[in-house]
Amino acid sequence: MSHADTRRSWIASANGHPDFPLQNLPLGIFSPAGGTPRGGVAIGEQIFDLKLATAAGLFDGAAATAAEAASADSLNAFFALGAGPRRALREQLQTLLAEGSAAQARLQALGADLLPAQADCQMHLPARVGDYTDFYVGIHHANNVGRLFRPDNPLLPNYKHVPIGYHGRASTVVVSGSDVRRPNGQTLAPGAEAPSFGPSKRLDYELELGIWIGQGNAMGEAIGIGQAQEHVAGYGLLNDWSARDVQAWEYQPLGPFLAKNFATSVSPWVVTAEALAPFRKAQPARPEGDPQPLPYLLDAADQAAGAFDIQLEVLLQTPAMKAQGMAPLRLALSNTLNMYWTVAQMVAHHSVGGCKLQPGDLFGSGTLSGPSADAFGSLLESTFGGKQPLRLPSGEERTFLQDDDEVIFRAHCQRDGYPQIGFGECRGVILPAH
Amino acid sequence: MSHADTRRSWIASANGHPDFPLQNLPLGIFSPAGGTPRGGVAIGEQIFDLKLATAAGLFDGAAATAAEAASADSLNAFFALGAGPRRALREQLQTLLAEGSAAQARLQALGADLLPAQADCQMHLPARVGDYTDFYVGIHHANNVGRLFRPDNPLLPNYKHVPIGYHGRASTVVVSGSDVRRPNGQTLAPGAEAPSFGPSKRLDYELELGIWIGQGNAMGEAIGIGQAQEHVAGYGLLNDWSARDVQAWEYQPLGPFLAKNFATSVSPWVVTAEALAPFRKAQPARPEGDPQPLPYLLDAADQAAGAFDIQLEVLLQTPAMKAQGMAPLRLALSNTLNMYWTVAQMVAHHSVGGCKLQPGDLFGSGTLSGPSADAFGSLLESTFGGKQPLRLPSGEERTFLQDDDEVIFRAHCQRDGYPQIGFGECRGVILPAH
Incomplete structure (x- = not known):
């Protein structure tokens, strides 16, 4: 935590983005145009679709568990997993999305739906609020x-x-x-x-x-x-x-x-x-x-x-x-x-x-x-x-x-x-x- | 409402029961011994199992809709139906359970599971409380x-x-x-x-x-x-x-x-x-x-x-x-x-x-x-x-x-x-x- 972190992403809009560079990766629930609500991660001007990523088998171990939970129409199940799977998902996401990532070509081959523009998506409440x-x-x-x-x-x-x-x-x-x-x-x-x-x-x-x-x-x-x-x-x-x-x-x-x-x-x-x-x-x-x-x-x-x-x-x-x-x-x-x-x-x-x-x-x-x-x-x-x-x-x-x-x-x-x-x-x- | 109502039930424990005569018929969520939670109606010392009753086709019209909704493991869906279906269910229940009901033999033929003793059942919260x-x-x-x-x-x-x-x-x-x-x-x-x-x-x-x-x-x-x-x-x-x-x-x-x-x-x-x-x-x-x-x-x-x-x-x-x-x-x-x-x-x-x-x-x-x-x-x-x-x-x-x-x-x-x-x-x- 005390070390500098200046990593960049191969997603151009993430670098220098005021909110969502590679170091942030917040989660939310979004609907892509014509699609149903699911979890995603903000990166630059785009959203990384966790449901599509899970279906494509992009994660393994605890990160896969976390991504699958976060593919639902609310983050409650993801929240329930606690900090360990959340951290594992973050690490694998940063590896996938960092500049020079070996996965870049594979992710791009999955098509534009994996990374829709935020401007084209509707956001929802991140979770059902119990209290x-x-x-x-x-x-x-x-x-x-x-x-x-x-x-x-x-x-x-x-x-x-x-x-x-x-x-x-x-x-x-x-x-x-x-x-x-x-x-x-x-x-x-x-x-x-x-x-x-x-x-x-x-x-x-x-x-x-x-x-x-x-x-x-x-x-x-x-x-x-x-x-x-x-x-x-x-x-x-x-x-x-x-x-x-x-x-x-x-x-x-x-x-x-x-x-x-x-x-x-x-x-x-x-x-x-x-x-x-x-x-x-x-x-x-x-x-x-x-x-x-x-x-x-x-x-x-x-x-x-x-x-x-x-x-x-x-x-x-x-x-x-x-x-x-x-x-x-x-x-x-x-x-x-x-x-x-x-x-x-x-x-x-x-x-x-x-x-x-x-x-x-x-x-x-x-x-x-x-x-x-x-x-x-x-x-x-x-x-x-x-x-x-x-x-x-x-x-x-x-x-x-x-x-x-x-x-x-x-x-x-x-x-x-x-x-x-x-x-x-x-x-x-x-x-x-x- | 201003008329007297002294009807009795063919379920003996209902008549003179301090809480649950034929005129009450409150709903709740119960688990019978070895069974899963479902809706029921208190009648005397017993519970009328709405899930079994629905499966047996005992209700029709709005009452059937209400009984099916109340067969779930919470009454939220039943509550959401409003007063009309609730009243319809009450009327058909009173007809089924009243002394001299034409349905008595049919109900008794369905077996003891339709009317388990409250003492043998576990009660649950009637509904998931939102707020x-x-x-x-x-x-x-x-x-x-x-x-x-x-x-x-x-x-x-x-x-x-x-x-x-x-x-x-x-x-x-x-x-x-x-x-x-x-x-x-x-x-x-x-x-x-x-x-x-x-x-x-x-x-x-x-x-x-x-x-x-x-x-x-x-x-x-x-x-x-x-x-x-x-x-x-x-x-x-x-x-x-x-x-x-x-x-x-x-x-x-x-x-x-x-x-x-x-x-x-x-x-x-x-x-x-x-x-x-x-x-x-x-x-x-x-x-x-x-x-x-x-x-x-x-x-x-x-x-x-x-x-x-x-x-x-x-x-x-x-x-x-x-x-x-x-x-x-x-x-x-x-x-x-x-x-x-x-x-x-x-x-x-x-x-x-x-x-x-x-x-x-x-x-x-x-x-x-x-x-x-x-x-x-x-x-x-x-x-x-x-x-x-x-x-x-x-x-x-x-x-x-x-x-x-x-x-x-x-x-x-x-x-x-x-x-x-x-x-x-x-x-x-x-x-x-x-």
Whole structure:
């Protein structure tokens, strides 16, 4: 992991690709034109079709087992195999696709269907989501939002002891590119005595890291912090769409419900732990005076290399900007180093009371805002509760999202000696309320 | 529905059975001795095997469609068919099983396998739970618990406007009879400055009505209050096991998480809306001064007959009681009339922002305590926050549950002119923490 890796691929579009060089190889579920959903691997502008590759007998051993599992219409069975077969598949894929590979001629002889263009394919959810859990580990977000909802008491006493999370809605997790209908709901207008019903007026995004669970645990059995990373299948981007006015009225005492359960968008590609290995970092030191995590959340290897250095980006495009030929505007640039708890700590905490995790379960990290306004991961924070509108290059203003606005998340990792890798995009356009 | 129904069955154990006379006919998933899981119908002490009945061609039309769907190893496909086929199946079942049925000889000729004894069968979860939602519509419970957690502010301002609910954990919903492992977790001991980790010391049950969703809705489309009942497949008992010490420390600001997600038990039999029809009641009048529900929650038919008169019972048996030959002790007798919101209001609210409900989704009502201590649906309430222990006939005391204690829920409906029907039991024994 500490060695440079500058290998190139014989697939030209992979070399210098901002997201998908040979060193990334994320998995997803796609349908080729006229074909059924199956697993594939992003490489440059193309997708390596694991179903065709399996049928052609391109893999052997554990890699063949992994490729066959990933040939289905969801990655659940692949996730269930765990890290060993996943690593074996990655190694054989890199051998097949590297510049100078002995297999190049054989693969090319299999025809263009083996490597369709992403532009010609439809992406699907990577897995059937059994349960979806949203965490709250972005400490700047917790501070910013806490200040708005509870000015006297922004960060509650449990925050620095407990990786706070809550259960979300699995049935409305959708893949990037799915439109998001503005929800109707109950809200209490400022100064009103009674609530009213109608379309949310404070529709927002939340910039999160998505975490896909691999091998699960039996009910009643905890996953120790030292084993937690082995239970993660990979990572993506996640937009925890939020209706702030609904949330403010409904969330006490049992947490967000309709404010969040109308939609959650995820990026289609699952970036593996192996691809992210060069971008691991030590967990940032806790500020002076912060408590030490309890032993079940503390592992030396996790503290030393359990964090990630992933740049996260939020962009907005309005219909007016599009009509004027303007590119999406970057609203924020943040980083996963803003997580107060590591992914391993989330897994260990989630299962410590015996809660059963299953392959295809999804975690959201919570909103990953940075410390300054140019790194805030939600409009609630960027507009200071809707009080300071953002000015757009089209001459428009935004406090919260308007109908037909499109929100785009991107993420990239950079390090000397390695090509940049990325997560692709997580996009969604707001449809008007019914 | 207003006519008496005193029909009897040629299956002797059905007549006078406290739970399963001819008028009930709940569905569940069972395995006969040496057989695979399949759908069946409880009748007296026996189970009518829908898989064998379907193979024997006992049904026709919509009833045959329903019976075939219910022959699978879960009721999800049956739930997805909606109310029409379910009603058709009920009618043909009652014709087949009624005293004097022309089919009696034919059914008996099919052999004992068609009607195995419940005692010889294993019950399973009725359906794969896609998403599980826990509501909070027991207003006495909300008041009692609110007083313990927030003495100044027991019932929050939203309670009488919003059917409060939150998402729970689907992966740990288990069928009655499954043991429940005491969870470990973080708690803040009284007076302590920092949390500690270990087995929950305040393990509790919550007495709830379970609601199984039938036909779902498309994401983004709400289910109107007038149609909501048609989306419910049936009802059961639900125990929302709760670790009160974990809950108190973790639940702010995003709601209960590890305090609840280690286990939720449900009774195996799904009691249909048709069986419960004679026990419908008008929704109890709201106290003077309470707000009128918003229009999306208000329907004349629902107000007139959307509530249920179901008696709910909590019993406890400890190892010492069992050793002394004592029967389980009744801790509480409550009723579903303690629900501040109807099931139709829950369904309409849950979907009003576009959240997708799917066949096999499960709702819990929230704890259905009555107004007095002999009707409290949790130990948290019965012992006034653990301050007033219960005295047991074995000479023991209980504030919260001890290892090896068994909690049993039962439910029955009674009305002149109808035989009593019941829900069967929802049981669970506490195993010691790891």
